[in-house]
Amino acid sequence: MISTEQLATMFVDMADTLVDDFDTIDFLHDLTDRAAAISGAEAVGLMLADHRGRLQGLASSNEAARRLELLQLHLEEGPCIDCYTSGQPVVNAHLSVATDRWPRFAPAAIEAGFDSVHAFPMRLRDTVIGALNLFGRPETHFTADESRAVQALADIATIALLQERSITRAETLTEQLQGALNSRIIIEQAKGAIAQREGISPHDAFVSLRSRARESRRRLTDVAVEVLEGIGEPRDPH
């Protein structure tokens, strides 16, 4: 059912997007759309666990997928929850014969017009961080190869999320660290400048710098910057 050519094109497209400056939510919505198109599933949704392990819908190909995910959360049962808790994919589960497994979800999903459900874990080493869920008609049946292809989509979603998370963290760390380093350096330089200008010790220069900051109710770094401004620039003859 899934054509190799379609699949290859899609992976190349997705990889291209990942390299660029991408918006994660946009990317994941696109991924659910593509997963739906390629698998023939009626609705595709992606759920992610928060830091307390509670699942939340993050992206979906349509409202139906969103509703089915919310339903599972509300009923506390369903393929998505099974997949998340076990870390194992749920493939080709037919709702008509799954009323034992999901006594409340299965009838509700059938009533909403769905027949088959599939869920693929989003795995990071030993941890499951979420699941990619597909809801379809009876003919939505995946072969082993097709299952692997859909699992690869779930893996791409994982990578996209982690990439954004780690880049954002690294950015903040770098910015804050550079900021902290810079303000320390500026304060020390200003201490040296005051010490030299006034013939006092760096410690006394710091006391003077701090009292200036307090008197003018400004940040120490701002006062230090002011002290350093103009050093080394051409001066007036007088």
Add this chain to the structure above:
Amino acid sequence: MCVDHTADDHTRAWAFALIDQQPPASEDGIVDWLSRLCRAASQEVDVIAATVTMGAPGDTSAVVAASAPGNQRFAETEYAVGEGPANDAWMLRRPVLVPELGGPQDGAWPGYTATATADGVVAVFAFPLQVGAVRVGVFTLYHDEPGTLSPANLATCLLMAELATERLVDSHASDGGAIDPSLEAAADVRMEIYQAQGMVAVALEISLVDALATLRGHAFQSGRDLIDVASEIVHNGYRLGDDRHDRNHEQDRDQE
């Protein structure tokens, strides 16, 4: 957390075990862990020292961890001279591997090569700590004999760089986005250099950048550590002899 890592779980577990085997020091959290990482790496790869620097090693930066207490100096050399392999690794965003300083793969760092060689360093291997386009610091290994890294050792170094990056970035995230105080404190090592920089700038009426260059030049010419030169200025006042005279002299010449 890390996305573009190539190491499998088994190799990562092995590397973590190497780090955990290192006895913890008295210091706190992340700096101690990074120091153990440096120690584990230098033992495993069999080099004389390893360091972790945050920021651009030749510019605004702090040496946050080293394989042994005195080993910070190997990284401080790059700040003292304002150039070197770790600084290049930061600038180029890729590993810089120098099997022999002064050899064909030396990156043309006259100041660095002279200073590092005098300190017994022969080979240097620098790995940027980065996530995508975001750079955090540099992991550097130093050896007293010439030679390239074996493929296995290269893989170990890359993995250690990856683990160091993850730990730095994760520690930051788990701490509500605040910088670990031990990392911040690492910046204090160069306090006196910055103070001396301010003093020299005022005394010579030159920019702070030129003042640092003057300090570096003085340290290099006299064969002393930048930190010692700076410390002397801070404690005894600024007396760099005829620097000012030379400078004025040059200006006079320029005006002619």
